[in-house]
Amino acid sequence: MVFRRFESARAGEAEEAVTYSTSDDDDEIYDAENKAIDFPGGRVAFTPQIKFISESPDKRIPCYRVLDDDGYPIAGSTYEQVDKETAVKMYKSMVTLQIMDTIFYEAQRQGRISFYLTSMGEEAINIATAAALSFDDIILPQYREPGILLWRGFTLQEFANQCFGTKDDYGKGRQMPIHYGSKQHNFFTISSPIATQLPQAAGVAYSLKMDNKEACVVAFTGDGGTSEGDFHAGMNFAAVMEAPVLFICRNNGWAISTPVSEQFRSDGVVVKGQAYGIRSIRVDGNDTLAVYSAIRAAREMVIREQKPVLVEALTYRVGHHSTSDDSTKYRPLDEIEHWKTARSPLARFRKWVQRNGWWNDEGETELRGSIRKQLLNAIQVAEKTEKPSLEDLFTDVYDNLPLNLHEQEKSLRETIKRHQKDFPSDVPV
Amino acid sequence: MDRDPRVCVFGEDVGHYGGSYKVTKGLAEKYGDLRVLDTPIAENSFTGMAVGAAMTGLRPIVEGMNMGFLLLAFNQISDNCGMLHYTSGGQFTIPTVIRGPGGVGRQLGAEHSQRLESYFQSIPGIQMVACSTPYNAKGLMKAAIRSENPVVLFEHVLLYNLKERIPDEEYVLSLEEAEMVRPGEHVTILTYSRMRYHVMQAAKTLVNKGYDPEVIDIRSLKPFDLYTIGNSIKKTHRVLIVEECMRTGGIGASLTAAINENFHDYLDAQIVCLSSQDVPTPYAGTLEEWTVVQPPQIVAAVEQLLQNPFVRATPIKGAGLGLGVRVGQKVISNQGGLGWAGGGRGKEGLGGLGWAGGGRVKEGLEKPFLHTAGLDAPHGVHQMYIRPSPMERASPGAPEPRASPAPPEPCLVVSNGRAPEWN
Numbered sequence A: 001m002v003f004r005r006f007e008s009a010r011a012g013e014a015e016e017a018v019t020y021s022t023s024d025d026d027d028e029i030y031d032a033e034n035k036a037i038d039f040p041g042g043r044v045a046f047t048p049q050i051k052f053i054s055e056s057p058d059k060r061i062p063c064y065r066v067l068d069d070d071g072y073p074i075a076g077s078t079y080e081q082v083d084k085e086t087a088v089k090m091y092k093s094m095v096t097l098q099i100m101d102t103i104f105y106e107a108q109r110q111g112r113i114s115f116y117l118t119s120m121g122e123e124a125i126n127i128a129t130a131a132a133l134s135f136d137d138i139i140l141p142q143y144r145e146p147g148i149l150l151w152r153g154f155t156l157q158e159f160a161n162q163c164f165g166t167k168d169d170y171g172k173g174r175q176m177p178i179h180y181g182s183k184q185h186n187f188f189t190i191s192s193p194i195a196t197q198l199p200q201a202a203g204v205a206y207s208l209k210m211d212n213k214e215a216c217v218v219a220f221t222g223d224g225g226t227s228e229g230d231f232h233a234g235m236n237f238a239a240v241m242e243a244p245v246l247f248i249c250r251n252n253g254w255a256i257s258t259p260v261s262e263q264f265r266s267d268g269v270v271v272k273g274q275a276y277g278i279r280s281i282r283v284d285g286n287d288t289l290a291v292y293s294a295i296r297a298a299r300e301m302v303i304r305e306q307k308p309v310l311v312e313a314l315t316y317r318v319g320h321h322s323t324s325d326d327s328t329k330y331r332p333l334d335e336i337e338h339w340k341t342a343r344s345p346l347a348r349f350r351k352w353v354q355r356n357g358w359w360n361d362e363g364e365t366e367l368r369g370s371i372r373k374q375l376l377n378a379i380q381v382a383e384k385t386e387k388p389s390l391e392d393l394f395t396d397v398y399d400n401l402p403l404n405l406h407e408q409e410k411s412l413r414e415t416i417k418r419h420q421k422d423f424p425s426d427v428p429v
Numbered sequence B: 001m002d003r004d005p006r007v008c009v010f011g012e013d014v015g016h017y018g019g020s021y022k023v024t025k026g027l028a029e030k031y032g033d034l035r036v037l038d039t040p041i042a043e044n045s046f047t048g049m050a051v052g053a054a055m056t057g058l059r060p061i062v063e064g065m066n067m068g069f070l071l072l073a074f075n076q077i078s079d080n081c082g083m084l085h086y087t088s089g090g091q092f093t094i095p096t097v098i099r100g101p102g103g104v105g106r107q108l109g110a111e112h113s114q115r116l117e118s119y120f121q122s123i124p125g126i127q128m129v130a131c132s133t134p135y136n137a138k139g140l141m142k143a144a145i146r147s148e149n150p151v152v153l154f155e156h157v158l159l160y161n162l163k164e165r166i167p168d169e170e171y172v173l174s175l176e177e178a179e180m181v182r183p184g185e186h187v188t189i190l191t192y193s194r195m196r197y198h199v200m201q202a203a204k205t206l207v208n209k210g211y212d213p214e215v216i217d218i219r220s221l222k223p224f225d226l227y228t229i230g231n232s233i234k235k236t237h238r239v240l241i242v243e244e245c246m247r248t249g250g251i252g253a254s255l256t257a258a259i260n261e262n263f264h265d266y267l268d269a270q271i272v273c274l275s276s277q278d279v280p281t282p283y284a285g286t287l288e289e290w291t292v293v294q295p296p297q298i299v300a301a302v303e304q305l306l307q308n309p310f311v312r313a314t315p316i317k318g319a320g321l322g323l324g325v326r327v328g329q330k331v332i333s334n335q336g337g338l339g340w341a342g343g344g345r346g347k348e349g350l351g352g353l354g355w356a357g358g359g360r361v362k363e364g365l366e367k368p369f370l371h372t373a374g375l376d377a378p379h380g381v382h383q384m385y386i387r388p389s390p391m392e393r394a395s396p397g398a399p400e401p402r403a404s405p406a407p408p409e410p411c412l413v414v415s416n417g418r419a420p421e422w423n
Helices: A084-109 A123-132 A146-151 A156-164 A197-211 A229-241 A270-276 A288-305 A333-341 A345-355 A361-384 A403-418 B027-035 B043-055 B067-081 B134-146 B195-208 B226-236 B251-266 B285-291 B295-306
Strands: A036-039 A042-045 A138-140 A217-222 A245-251 A279-284 A309-314 B007-011 B036-038 B059-063 B097-102 B127-130 B151-156 B179-182 B187-191 B213-217 B220-222 B239-246 B272-276
Touching: A084 A123, A084 A146, A084 A156, A084 A288, A084 A345, A084 A361, A123 A146, A123 A245, A123 A288, A123 A345, A138 A197, A146 A156, A156 A361, A197 A217, A197 A229, A197 A245, A197 B027, A197 B043, A197 B067, A229 A245, A229 A270, A229 B043, A245 A288, A270 A279, A270 A309, A279 A288, A288 A309, A288 A345, B007 B027, B007 B043, B027 B036, B043 B059, B043 B067, B067 B097, B097 B134, B127 B134, B134 B151, B179 B195, B187 B195, B187 B226, B187 B295, B195 B213, B195 B239, B195 B295, B213 B226, B226 B251, B239 B251, B239 B295, B251 B272, B272 B295
Parallel strands: A138 A217, A217 A245, A245 A309, A279 A309, B007 B036, B007 B059, B059 B097, B097 B151, B127 B151, B187 B213, B187 B239, B239 B272
Antiparallel strands: A036 A042, B127 B220, B179 B213
16 A cells, blocks of 8 residues: 555545445346446446345444453464563553552542542453554543553552642642543543544644654544544544544443443444444454454554544443442343453453463462552552642643733632631642 | 644635635645645534644644534533643643634524624633734734634624735734723723724714713733723723623623722723623514614713713812812702702712702702813812802801802812813
C-alpha cells in the first residue's frame, strides 16, 4: 500500500459501484456495465427484484481469538509473537491493575476516597492495547482504561495522588477520582460525559495529520457510549476526514444496569463500522494475545492508510459500574462469579506465560505482596499529603486571573480569615 | 492564518463555498482545504474536534453556521472547552475561537434568531466578546485567535455588510475592554452588537432634543469591562442598557446586577434595561420588529430616565444642612413641581427636611423655573436653584421671601441637563 499523507481532506472518490448482491444466484443481476445508474455518491447497479437487506446477518460476526480458556494457543491461530520480556511485563501490569483496583475500591468503601471505578475483567484490553501501541499514540480514554497509564509509567503514587486529590495530583485536585490526565504520557484528561472524547479524537487526528506524525489517536468507548450522538459523529468525521483514529469499543455487556440487548439491536458494535465506511474487527477482549495482535494490526493500518479502524473487544464488566453501583441488583451473582473466575483474563494469560516457563507461583505471590504493600504505602502518603492550596481554586480557569476571579478569591480569603475555625485545617491557604 | 500555521478553521461549508455568510471566502483556495475544513453536519462533533485539536497544539476557529446551531455544541463548549484547562490541572490549554452569526435577522424565524450570549454567559472558563463594526471585528478576531483561552465571538447576521475604512497595519484589540462610542454627560447607554446602531440612531434624536447621552459598546460580554462602565456611571449617574437578549437571564440582567453591586452609590435612578421579550422570535416582519428594541423606545426610555424623580442630591461642601437647602427655602422643579418634592427618598435629608416636609413646593406652581445649571456646574455637584414665587407665604420661621428675583443663591440645583422649556 502506498504511504499516503494528505494535504487536503477532500473526500476521496466514491467507491466504485458495489455489486448489489453477491451470494444469491437466482436473482437477476444485470450487467453493471450496461445497467448501472449514476447518482450523487457514485454509480450503482440496480435490480428489479425488491429485496431488503436483513437487519442482522445470518451469523454473528465471529470474534478473533488466539488462546482458549485454558491458555493453549488455538490450532491454526495467527498472532503476533510476544517475547518473554513483553509478556511478563504485560502479565505483571495486569496483576498490578487488578490489585490497584481492589485496594482503591476498598479505600472508597472505607471512606478514604469519595469514588472509584474498577476495570476488573478488562485488564487484558487495558494492558494488551497499551503494549501494542507506541508511546507517541495519543489516548483519549473513556474512564475504564487506567491500565494504559500504568503501562506508560504512571506510578502507583501518581494514581493515588489523583484519587485523593492532593497537591501532587497533576490535575490539581480538580477532577473526581479515576479521571486521570497526563500530557506527558499522551493521555488526555478524562471527562465524565460519555463519548465526548470521540469527536475530539477526530480533532487530535487532524492535528497529527497536519504534523505528519508517525502516530495515531486511540479513542475508547464502551458499549453504552455507542448510543451517544458523538459516537456517530466521531466515527463519521474520522471516516470522511480520513483521520488516523483507532476506535476501540469495550463491549462489556453492561452500561450500569442497561444490558446490551437494551442498548442496541445491531450485532454488537463491529457491524457499525461498515455503516461509516470504517474497517472493523471483533476480538475476544479477555484474550491478551488476541487483543495484542489485533491492535498491532489495526494500528499499522491506521497509520499506513491514514484511515480509521474500529475494534470491538468483547468482554465482561466483572466489577460494579462504580462504587456508586451494586450490580447484584440487576444481574445474577453466579454470572458475575463465572466471569470473575472461569473467564478471567489474568488466569488465562498466566497459564500461557507459565507454560512458556516465564513465570511461576513464587513470582506471583511475591508480586502480589509487593504491589499490595506499595499501594498501601502510596495511599498512606497521599492521605498525609496536603491538598492543593486555595489559589488553585481560581487558577487555570483562564490563562490569567481576570478581575472578577481576583475579587472572588479576595472575598473568600477574607471570609476564611474571619471564620478560621470553621475552615478545614488540611487545606493550605 | 498567515502569521501562525497552527490556525485552522472548522465549520460547515467554510471551505470552497466560503461560509454561509462568506466570512471565510477565499481562505480555502489560499490555505488548502485541510486548514479550512468542511465538516459534516454535527456541531457537537466539530466543536469537540476543535477541542481535541486545541489540546494537541492547534488553534482552531469553529464557525457555527448560525449561532443558534451551536446549542447542539453546548456540551463540548461548556464541559470541555470551558473546563478542560481547569480539570486537567493546567496541562492542556484550549485556545479555540468559536464564532458565528447570531442575533435577530430579517425574518429568519425563531431558530435562526438566537442570542446565545445569554445561555453561555455562565460557563466558567470561556470569554465572550461581541463585535459590531468592521474595525472591532478584525481587532477582536485577532485577539481571540491569539488568546490562550477559549473565546466565543458573537457576530450579528445583519452587520456583515457594513463598510468601514480600517488601518492597513496590524492591530489587535483587547478582549476585555469596552468601546466608548459617544462620550456624553447625561446618561450612560450600554449596548453591544446590532443594538449599538439602534442606540446611535436614537442618540441622534436625543441630541436634537437637547440630551447628551454617553454611548458605550460594551464589547466584552464576559467579563464585563466594569472599569469603563464604572467611570461612565460615576459621571452620568444614570444607566440605560439596550440589548437584543431576552429579558430573562440575558446579558442585561447580569449587567444590571453587576452595576447594582458595584456602583449602587453612584446611581441616581434605577437601571433601565431594554431587552427583547421572552418570546421566540416570530417570522412575521411586524412582529419581529417589535420584539427587538427600536430607536423610539430608546429615546422614550432616556427621556423618562432623565425625568426620573428619584434624584439624590449630593451635599455641597460648606452647605448648611448638609444638603445646602435651608429650611424654608423653596425648591422648584421644572418638572411641573409634582411628585418631586414628595418623591424624595428621604435619604440624606431629601424629602424629609426642608423640602417636602417644609411644604415649600406647592403643587401646580405657576411658571416653575429651574435654572439648569447642569451644563455649567461641575458635574456631580447638584445645585438646587430656588426662585421665590410671588405667591409664596412664608412658613413660620422661614426667612422673609425676597421681594425681587435676586440672582440665584448658589444652593442646590438639581440638574437634569435639560434646557428649560419655559422661562
